[in-house]
Structures are given as structure tokens and as C-alpha cells.
Amino acid sequence: xxxxxxxxxxxxxxxxxxxxxxxxxxxxxxxxxxxxxxxxxxxxxxxxxxxxxxxxxxxxxxxxxxxxxxxxxxxxxxxxxxxxxxxxxxxxxxxxxxxxxxxxxxxxxxxxxxxxxxxxxxxxxxxxxxxxxxxxxxxxxxxxxxxxxxxxxxxxxxxxxxxxxxxxxxxxxxxxxxxxxxxxxxxxxxxxxxxxxxxxx
Amino acid sequence: xxxxxxxxxxxxxxxxxxxxxxxxxxxxxxxxxxxxxxxxxxxxxxxxxxxxxxxxxxxxxxxxxxxxxxxxxxxxxxxxxxxxxxxxxxxxxxxxxxxxxxxxxxxxxxxxxxxxxxxxxxxxxxxxxxxxxxxxxxxxxxxxxxxxxxxxxxxxxxxxxxxxxxxxxxxxxxxxxxxxxxxxxxxxxxxxxxxxxxxxxxxxxxxxxxxxxxxxxxxxxxxxxxxxxxxxxxxxxxxxxxxxxxxxxxxxxxxxxxxxxx
Numbered sequence: 001x002x003x004x005x006x007x008x009x010x011x012x013x014x015x016x017x018x019x020x021x022x023x024x025x026x027x028x029x030x031x032x033x034x035x036x037x038x039x040x041x042x043x044x045x046x047x048x049x050x051x052x053x054x055x056x057x058x059x060x061x062x063x064x065x066x067x068x069x070x071x072x073x074x075x076x077x078x079x080x081x082x083x084x085x086x087x088x089x090x091x092x093x094x095x096x097x098x099x100x101x102x103x104x105x106x107x108x109x110x111x112x113x114x115x116x117x118x119x120x121x122x123x124x125x126x127x128x129x130x131x132x133x134x135x136x137x138x139x140x141x142x143x144x145x146x147x148x149x150x151x152x153x154x155x156x157x158x159x160x161x162x163x164x165x166x167x168x169x170x171x172x173x174x175x176x177x178x179x180x181x182x183x184x185x186x187x188x189x190x191x192x193x194x195x196x197x198x199x200x201x
Numbered sequence: 202x203x204x205x206x207x208x209x210x211x212x213x214x215x216x217x218x219x220x221x222x223x224x225x226x227x228x229x230x231x232x233x234x235x236x237x238x239x240x241x242x243x244x245x246x247x248x249x250x251x252x253x254x255x256x257x258x259x260x261x262x263x264x265x266x267x268x269x270x271x272x273x274x275x276x277x278x279x280x281x282x283x284x285x286x287x288x289x290x291x292x293x294x295x296x297x298x299x300x301x302x303x304x305x306x307x308x309x310x311x312x313x314x315x316x317x318x319x320x321x322x323x324x325x326x327x328x329x330x331x332x333x334x335x336x337x338x339x340x341x342x343x344x345x346x347x348x349x350x351x352x353x354x355x356x357x358x359x360x361x362x363x364x365x366x367x368x369x370x371x372x373x374x375x376x377x378x379x380x381x382x383x384x385x386x387x388x389x390x391x392x393x394x395x396x397x398x399x400x401x402x403x404x405x406x407x408x409x410x411x412x413x414x415x416x417x418x419x420x421x422x423x424x425x426x427x428x429x430x431x432x433x434x435x436x437x438x439x440x441x442x443x444x445x446x447x448x449x450x451x452x453x454x455x456x457x458x459x460x461x462x463x
Contacts, residue, residue, distance in 0.1 A: 017294045018279040019301075026301040029308035036312050039370065041463065048276040054463060057370055058315030060337075061323060061463045072269035084274070097352035097363050102393040106427075161269060176327035177463050179368055190276040 021190050028187040031087045032058075041179035042087075045069060045164060046187045052164060052174070054182075064174050065167035067140040069186075072161035082160050084186040090127035090135060092178045096120070121175050127184065132159035135184055139171030162186070321459040322422075322450065324440055326366050329432045331422075331442060333453055340453070343446035344431045348438040355390050362387045364437040371416040371460040376451065380413035380423065381406055387437065410444065412451040416460055422450060 028044075035042040036058030044053045050066040071082060098120075127135040166174055316336055323332040326347040333341035348366035355361065382405040389396045397403060410424015425431070425441040440462075442450060454460075 017291065017298050019294050019297055020277055021279050022298040022301040022305075024277050026305040026308075029305040029312075033308040033311050036315050041368070047274045056461055056463065058312040059317070059321075059323075059461060061461060062325065069274040070271045071274045072271045075268040075270055095350065097350050100349075100351040100353045100364075100391060102353070102356070102391055104392055162274070163271065173325075173327035177325065177368070179463065186274075188274070188277040190279060 024187070025189050027085060028185070028189055031185050035087055035183045035185055038183060040181065040183050042183035042185060044185050044187060045162075046189075048187065048189055048191045052166070054174075054177070054179075062173070062177070064170035067165040067167055068163075070163040070165070072163060074158055074160075084133075084162065084188075086131055088129035088131065088133050088135070088184040090129040090133075090182055090184050092127050092180055092182065093122075093125055094180070095122070121172050125175060125178060127182070129184060133184075134159055134161045136161060136163045137174065137178075138163060138165055139168060139175075140165050141168035141171065317459050319458070320453050320455075321461065322454055324366070324460065324462040326368070326434065326462065329434060331440065331446070331450070333450055341446070341449055343442055343450070345446075346425065346427075346430055346432070346436050346441040347434050349435050353387055353391055355386075362437075366436070366438050366440060366462060367418070367420060368462050371420075371462065373414045373422075373454055373456050373458045373460060374417050375415040376456055377413045377415070378451075379406075379411060380409040380421075382409045385419065410442075410447060412447050414451060414454060414458075414460075422460070423447070 041056050047069050052064045052066050053060055054062045125137045320335050329345055329347055331343045331345040332339050348364045351364045353362045384403040384405050386396045413421045413423040415421050420438055422440045424447045428443055431443055
């Protein structure tokens with residue numbers, strides 16, 4: 001940073017200090033605080049570290065690895081810029097529960113492999129957000145089936161989309177613990193380079 | 202070319218249209234022995250060709266209107282070098298950066314200050330894990346069981362229950378040693394038994410184990426008779442722990458402790 005400041009002060013033809021990164025850092029910190037104060041679950045999708053953090057009241061609960069973050073715009077408006085600089089209020093799809101058949105419980109001390117009554121875990125989820133944005137959470141390992149593709153296709157409402165490709169190992173966990181109404185915040189703060197870290201010291 | 206030739210060949214006063222083709226089909230169909238005339242065949246092919254082309258164009262237009270263009274999202278580009286930058290520009294930029302960094306640090310400190318400084322509990326319902334934490338440090342990690350997400354319907358009444366562990370920020374509102382469970386209606390319905398009228402028949406002295414930490418609305422962190430199920434989502438919404446882990450959590454988490462469930 002010192003090197004950058006010095007270079008900037010030397011005069012014409014030098015690189016300006018990195019205002020864009022500072023603005024992004026301030027925006028993310030401000031929205032992180034706003035989300036933390038909301039008492040809602042919120043996701044912080046970091047395009048630099050490719051992680052998706054789930055937080056509640058400022059407390060980090062889990063961090064999932066992302067393979068990529070992709071921004072999708074309708075073909076008709078592909079030339080338009082979208083900054084993703086807001087705090088998005090989203091609604092997650094509800095999961096279908098598995099019906100329990102009444103009957104006597106198993107013996108506590110019994111051994112063996114009892115079947116776990118586990119609701120099916122979806123292969124993808126679409127969060128519908130406001131301001132208009134659709135956040136598609138997709139497992140990196142899964143290829144979407146025809147039905148899912150058709151559903152996504154039919155859901156189009158001209159809104160921009162963000163596709164979060166979740167690493168295979170984390171996909172099931174994130175789909176199971178997906179909050180019903182999360183907030184979503186995107187960060188594009190560049191990670192510090194080894195040089196700038198050394199300078200900071 | 203073929204299209205205009207065909208149309209040109211049609212005699213005046215006998216325009217070929219869809220209705221005519223349909224009629225021709227209708228008349229030809231019952232008498233399969235008498236084939237349709239070559240002219241009718243040609244017209245039919247022509248019309249189906251035009252129809253197919255129009256449908257394809259419509260479909261392509263529809264598909265194109267629904268296509269998305271995807272771009273990978275990465276970190277923002279740092280401010281690029283500017284040959285026009287002057288010392289004044291740089292000074293203004295530095296002032297802005299200083300101001301922004303000060304605001305960012307203030308916000309980051311506020312968020313960091315929201316992480317409880319005393320012991321708190323985090324429950325991960327996907328991994329069926331419970332963590333006893335203080336600030337960012339994990340003091341204890343335990344396998345637990347959380348809600349199955351199952352749906353139970355009462356065959357004798359119009360009511361149902363979904364066994365989900367509630368998600369959110371809770372607090373330990375009460376603690377008890379040797380807790381007694383007053384079984385709710387669903388406990389009887391699930392076992393296929395009738396719900397008793399006598400409340401004494403609802404009292405259960407074994408199921409909850411040695412300790413219970415009450416979170417409100419009937420949800421608890423408690424022990425279990427089904428230790429072999431720990432690590433699996435099989436409960437009715439409560440959080441079950443093994444005996445030793447339960448004792449550790451019970452001793453460490455006083456009333457008022459935050460319990461974050463996700």
C-alpha cells in the first residue's frame with residue numbers, strides 16, 4: 001500500500017491508488033453489518049476466495065467451498081452491467097417431508113442398521129430474491145435433470161441470475177441446512193497479494 | 202421455387218387451402234384403396250413444410266428470448282493506471298481510500314463484536330454436529346441427532362406434525378437434571394396408540410436422559426436411549442446428545458446461553 005501511495009504522489013503517468021477495491025471493501029463491510037443486525041440468516045458469497053459463508057447475527061456458522069460464481073443475464077439485456085452491490089432478501093424453496101408410518105419404536109438397545117427417515121435432498125435450489133435476482137445453488141457433481149432444467153426454464157422472469165456452483169463435498173450439507181428466508185450478499189474484494197501483505201507488516 | 206411452381210399449377214377457381222386438404226384427407230381416409238391425387242399430396246406436403254418452418258422459427262424465437270448469457274464473477278479489477286493522473290488526483294484518491302478504510306474497519310469491528318464473548322452453542326443440522334464455542338474457538342465438538350423432517354398425520358383427527366429442528370437464534374431458558382418428559386399427543390399417534398386422557402400416563406422418566414436444556418416451545422437439548430442413532434437426523438425436533446457430551450454441555454452452558462441452530 002505504501003508503495004502505491006508513493007507511486008501515486010510521484011506525479012503523472014503513475015497508477016492511481018486502488019480506490020475501487022477500497023470502495024468494495026467498505027460496501028461489503030457495511031452490508032455485512034446491516035445483515036448481522038437484521039437477525040436473519042445470511043450468505044456471503046465471496047468471488048475472490050470462492051466461498052459461501054452462512055452467518056447469523058454476525059456469527060459465522062459454516063463456510064462452503066464454491067467451484068465458481070457465474071452471473072447470468074437474459075440474452076436481450078446481456079450488454080447491461082449488473083453490479084450485485086445490494087443486500088438481497090431471498091426465499092428458498094420448501095422441502096417435501098417424508099410421511100411417517102405410525103408403529104412401535106425400535107428397541108433402544110437393539111443393534112443393526114435401521115433406515116433413516118431422511119427427506120430427499122434436492123440437487124439444486126433456486127432462491128428468489130428482491131431486488132429481482134434468482135440465485136441458483138447447484139452441486140458441482142450433479143448434472144441437472146430434464147425436469148429441473150425445464151422448471152428453471154419456465155421460471156424465467158427476466159431477472160438476472162447468479163449461479164453458485166457448490167463443491168461436491170458441501171452440496172448436500174448446504175441444501176439440508178438452507179434457511180427459509182436468507183439474505184444474500186456478494187463480495188468481490190480482491191484477496192491481498194503476498195506483496196501487499198508484506199508491505200502491511 | 203418449387204412452392205411457386207406448385208401454386209401456379211393449381212387451376213383457377215380451385216384454390217388450395219387447409220380446409221380443402223382437410224376435406225381431401227377426410228374423403229380419402231375411409232377409402233384407403235383409392236389413393237389421394239398427386240396434386241393434393243403436393244399441396245399437403247407444401248402446407249406441412251410451411252407449417253413446420255413457421256413452428257421452428259417460433260420455437261427458435263421463443264428459445265432465444267429465454268436464453269441467458271453467463272459470465273464468471275471474480276474479484277473486482279483494481280483501479281487501472283492512468284496516464285492523466287495528477288498528484289492532485291492521487292491525493293484525492295488517497296483521502297477517499299483513507300475514509301473508506303476507516304468506515305470499513307468500524308463496520309468490521311461492529312460485526313466481530315457481535316460474536317458472543319461467553320460460551321455459546323452452535324448446532325449444524327446437516328452434519329448433526331453440536332459445537333460448544335467461545336468467540337471463534339471450538340471448546341467441544343459432539344455428534345448429535347436432530348429433526349428427521351418427517352411428517353406425521355393423525356389418522357383419527359385432522360392434524361399433522363412436521364418433525365423439524367427449528368433454525369435460528371435461541372437461548373437456554375431453563376435447565377433440569379433427571380428431566381421428566383410429558384409426552385405430547387404426537388408421541389402416542391406415532392406409536393399407533395390412542396392419546397390418554399389421564400396426564401399421569403404421559404409422564405416418561407427415561408427418554409430424556411440425565412439432563413435437559415430447554416430452548417422453548419417444547420424443544421430441548423437432551424440425552425437419548427438411542428445412542429446408536431447419534432449423527433443421524435431422526436428426532437422429533439429436539440437435539441439429542443450422548444451422555445458424556447450432554448453432561449459437558451449442561452455444565453458449561455448456563456441459563457441464557459445462546460444456541461444458534463442452522
